[in-house]
Amino acid sequence: MPIAKWKIKGIVDDYDTCGCCGRRGLKRTVALMPLDADGNEDGTPEDVAYYGTSCAATALGWTQGKVTDTARAAQAEQNQRDNYARRMISIYAPVEFAPVRDKARVYYGRNPHQRTRGVKASEEVAKLLDEARATLADTTTGPARPSRIEDFRRYLVIFTSDERILLVHSLPEEEAECQEQTAAAQRRANQIRCTVRIVAALDAEAARDVAYADELTREWNTKAWQAAHA
Incomplete structure (x- = not known):
């Protein structure tokens, strides 16, 4: 056999x-x-x-050593795919049902070369989200990972004067405590001439991507968070 x-x-x-x-x-x-x-x-x-x-x-x-090394490498690749999926969902899920014009501005803003190739933004956003959700739903090496806007957490991101990220900090779910921490961070940022942004994302790395995004992306990000927690 x-x-x-x-x-x-x-x-x-x-x-x-x-x-x-x-x-x-x-x-x-x-x-x-x-x-x-x-x-x-x-x-x-x-x-x-x-x-x-x-x-x-x-x-x-x-050999057992080769099995262990190969398994670790495969898991690292899966983790990278998960990280990419969380970034795509954190960026594009908020504009999934946005007006076509806004969706196109967000997508082409990140992929300007695609505009000249005739790529349709709405189709690409749908494709990216489908692939990202499938990645996080894959249970081959563990349970499905969070992938919904309802799973987003808010993050406080502090930028230096030259637009480098100094700090990414997860904010508490309780609104009063969140506002208290945000106000304290803003006071500190004013003292050292930094900028504070509040964004919602699936994890801290995705929050970095959202924080660096254009104003329209961040505007829809905020709307999505508010709608999910209304």
Whole structure:
């Protein structure tokens, strides 16, 4: 009987039992996607097997060290895709249902070369959001990640006088406490001649992207946050 072929998708903390030998209490397992005869992925997250590194090494015919290194690299790539997805959602989800003109201004403002190529902004925004949401919904190496505007958090971003980000700080959900921290940050920023911006995003890195964006993008970002928490 031929040995199954697998592709390592990443490292998983949510499964502590090896799907091959049944060993329990593992600190982590390796996510293995089955491949077809041509080496293409042949399944969905439901078809992924979760093996300990020893069993994964046996299944692949590799050393445990190679399995571990490959799993870490695959997980790092997945994390990068997640980070990009959070940035795209934080930028474009607020303008998903905005007037076409505003949506186009936001998209072309970030992708000016696309205007001359005849790329339709509305179609590209929809495509980017679909791909980003699918990325964060993928459960191959863990549970689905937050992807809705309702999942945005507010961040206080302080810029230096030469438009470099000095600080990104997550604000509390409670409005009075949020206003108190914002006012304190504004007073401090005035003393050191800095600028304060409040933006909403899925994480701190995405907040940086929103804070650097044009005024229209930030305007729709604020509207989206207010509408989601009305």
